[in-house]
Amino acid sequence: xxxxxxxxxxxxxxxxxxxxxxxxxxxxxxxxxxxxxxxxxxxxxxxxxxxxxxxxxxxxxxxxxxxxxxxxxxxxxxxxxxxxxxxxxxxxxxxxxxxxxxxxxxxxxxxxxxxxxxxxxxxxxxxxxxxxxxxxxxxxxxxxxxxxxxxxxxxxxxxxxxxxxxxxxxxxxxxxxxxxxxxxxxxxxxxxxxxxxxxxxxxxxxxxxxxxxxxxxxxxxxxxxxxxxxxxxxxxxxxxxxxxxxxxxxxxxxxxxxxxxxxxxxxxxxxxxxxxxxxxxxxxxxxxxxxxxxxxxxxxxxxxxxxxxxxxxxxxxxxxxxxxxxxxxxxxxxxxxxxxxxxxxxxxxxxxxxxxxxxxxxxxxxxxxxxxxxxxxxxxxxxxxxxxxxxxxxxxxxxxxxxxxxxxxxxxxxxxxxxxxxxxxxxxxxxxxxxxxxxxxxxxx
Amino acid sequence: xxxxxxxxxxxxxxxxxxxxxxxxxxxxxxxxxxxxxxxxxxxxxxxxxxxxxxxxxxxxxxxxxxxxxxxxxx
Numbered sequence: 001x002x003x004x005x006x007x008x009x010x011x012x013x014x015x016x017x018x019x020x021x022x023x024x025x026x027x028x029x030x031x032x033x034x035x036x037x038x039x040x041x042x043x044x045x046x047x048x049x050x051x052x053x054x055x056x057x058x059x060x061x062x063x064x065x066x067x068x069x070x071x072x073x074x075x076x077x078x079x080x081x082x083x084x085x086x087x088x089x090x091x092x093x094x095x096x097x098x099x100x101x102x103x104x105x106x107x108x109x110x111x112x113x114x115x116x117x118x119x120x121x122x123x124x125x126x127x128x129x130x131x132x133x134x135x136x137x138x139x140x141x142x143x144x145x146x147x148x149x150x151x152x153x154x155x156x157x158x159x160x161x162x163x164x165x166x167x168x169x170x171x172x173x174x175x176x177x178x179x180x181x182x183x184x185x186x187x188x189x190x191x192x193x194x195x196x197x198x199x200x201x202x203x204x205x206x207x208x209x210x211x212x213x214x215x216x217x218x219x220x221x222x223x224x225x226x227x228x229x230x231x232x233x234x235x236x237x238x239x240x241x242x243x244x245x246x247x248x249x250x251x252x253x254x255x256x257x258x259x260x261x262x263x264x265x266x267x268x269x270x271x272x273x274x275x276x277x278x279x280x281x282x283x284x285x286x287x288x289x290x291x292x293x294x295x296x297x298x299x300x301x302x303x304x305x306x307x308x309x310x311x312x313x314x315x316x317x318x319x320x321x322x323x324x325x326x327x328x329x330x331x332x333x334x335x336x337x338x339x340x341x342x343x344x345x346x347x348x349x350x351x352x353x354x355x356x357x358x359x360x361x362x363x364x365x366x367x368x369x370x371x372x373x374x375x376x377x378x379x380x381x382x383x384x385x386x387x388x389x390x391x392x393x394x395x396x397x398x399x400x401x402x403x404x405x406x407x408x409x410x411x412x413x414x415x416x417x418x419x420x421x422x423x424x425x426x427x428x429x430x431x432x433x434x435x436x437x438x439x440x441x442x443x444x445x
Numbered sequence: 446x447x448x449x450x451x452x453x454x455x456x457x458x459x460x461x462x463x464x465x466x467x468x469x470x471x472x473x474x475x476x477x478x479x480x481x482x483x484x485x486x487x488x489x490x491x492x493x494x495x496x497x498x499x500x501x502x503x504x505x506x507x508x509x510x511x512x513x514x515x516x517x518x519x
Contacts, residue, residue, distance in 0.1 A: 114471030120478035124485055131489045138496045145503035263502035270499050272494070287481070291494040292457045 038063055041070045046077075069117035072108035079104050083299050090338055092331060096300075101312070128284045146267070160174055189426040214373045223412075225347070289340045295441050304342050307335070311351045315358070322362050326399045328355045363402055366395040367410045372423050376431040384435035385442065409443050411436040 041047060042058060050073045051058055080100035088094050111117045116221065289296050314320055314328040332352045335342055370391045376384050392410075396402040415436050420429030459473050460464075 011464035110467055111471045111474050113468060117471065117475040117478050120475065120482050124478065124482045127482075127485055127489060135492065135496065138493070138500060141505065142496065142500050145507060146499065263499065263506045266495070266499035270495050274497060277492040277495075281485075281492070283488075284481070284485055387509060413490045 017209060036063065036067045036070075041066060043071075044073075045072055046101075050105060053105070068112040069109070072112040073105065075118040075122050076104040076108045078122055078234050079108075079288075079295075082125055082129065087299075087303045090340070091303060091342060092308060093303050093310070093334065095302055095306065099302060100299055103302065104295045107295045124284065128281075129280065142270075158219070178333050286339070296322055298338060299418075300342060307331075307342055308347075311355075315354045320358075322359065322366075322397060323399050324361065325355055325359050329359070358399070360406070363396055363400065363406060364410055366397075367392055367402070367407060370395055371410070371414060371432065371436075372421060374432065376428045376435075384431060385438050388435055389442075404443055408440060408443070411440055415440075 002206045007053055040103045047070065048058065051061075051069060054069065056065075056069060061069070077097070080103075083100050083104075084095050084097050108121075171381055201427075256345055287293055289300065291297055311328060311332070314324060329352060332348050332355070336345065371388070374384065374387045374391055393402055393404075415430075415433050417433075424432075455478055457473075465473070
């Protein structure tokens with residue numbers, strides 16, 4: 001019968017008993033939400049005017065109502081900053097934050113009672129503005145690490161490393177085998193071994209033997225001799241040492257190859273999904289400028305009016321210089337490729353046509369002026385051709401490379417003129433007509 | 446995301462119907478904002494995870510390269 005004492009005696013002593021793990025208590029700091037401060041809110045610039053526009057009297061509003069109105073006001077402000085910046089970046093038009101805010105505040109004020117709307121929209125905007133910055137930093141870090149390598153190169157590297165591993169493994173195996181063989185060949189066994197000097201003599205004898213060469217080929221025998229000579233120089237201890245020296249190299253290389261595979265894999269995924277993700281990230285912007293978002297059309301309308309005004313001003317005012325006109329054409333190019341439809345294509349084409357006409361006229365005048373100023377003096381006709389070429393191509397200034405085709409048209413018109421312009425003498429005019437003809441021949445017209 | 450966008454558009458289409466009152470429309474807008482926020486956050490998270498993965502793998506690789514070079518030179 002098993003006694004109680006015997007059971008007790010088989011039990012481990014208290015000190016030997018496994019201890020339960022101590023409970024870990026973690027304290028998490030609870031951050032209290034910031035209390036809404038009515039006083040500070042009412043002092044915010046523009047808030048009282050906003051309440052007035054919304055027909056709300058701050059004296060009769062409850063704290064809860066002020067908080068809701070403040071949420072709508074703040075969100076409208078954040079969104080107006082986003083629109084002003086985006087429109088400025090894409091069109092060069094600077095809209096006022098206040099005028100854009102007006103277009104937005106009615107929308108947010110109408111939704112002030114929807115729980116979480118203003119907060120969610122603010123968070124959404126914040127994330128959409130902060131994320132590109134975060135990604136840019138990480139992408140920079142990635143390209144720094146990547147250096148000149150591309151994912152494909154990394155895969156190739158992996159193959160090279162793999163090959164190196166195999167080579168090193170084989171080398172180690174050879175060393176080990178040679179060492180073991182050498183160990184077992186000490187004493188009389190060595191006599192029958194090819195590393196033995198007697199055997200060497202035999203191999204040399206075989207090498208010289210024409211029938212053996214004919215049977216095995218000269219190179220096979222020569223290689224055997226070479227191998228035997230090389231191995232013989234190493235003591236067994238050295239072979240083992242060599243073999244084990246290689247071992248960590250193999251492990252390192254294998255590890256590296258494995259990691260290369262991972263990096264290549266990670267980069268492959270990144271490359272594959274980058275375009276898709278970028279497109280997804282653009283979704284918010286597309287939404288913000290689409291008719292899905294109520295105030296968007298009003299804001300686009302503001303930018304549209306300002307753009308129309310600017311382009312009309314450029315086309316109407318003849319005092320505008322070439323630099324400004326070229327900027328206008330560049331703006332039209334930008335608007336044609338923009339993802340937001342600020343102005344219709346036909347309207348842009350009309351402005352573009354008129355601006356190009358003005359530019360052409362300005363450049364033609366510049367060519368005429370330069371042509372009149374080119375001196376015909378002691379240098380003779382050759383000098384005149386050279387001056388003409390150098391000056392006329394610079395007629396557009398730093399901003400515009402004047403095409404030879406346009407210069408050709410002007411020179412042809414100059415050549416066809418029967419009488420000299422008022423500013424030129426008959427002699428100079430005739431000499432320049434001749435120089436112009438020569439220049440056209442030089443240019444191959 | 447294509448489906449998400451479609452869902453979001455459906456939600457908004459409801460909100461843009463003229464016969465809704467402000468409260469009904471407000472509820473739909475709030476719902477839309479929440480859905481949109483979730484979609485944007487998930488996209489950003491996905492991209493960040495991939496970026497972090499690539500960076501970690503390359504950092505590891507470059508550390509191994511240095512280690513191997515040091516071993517080979519000794």
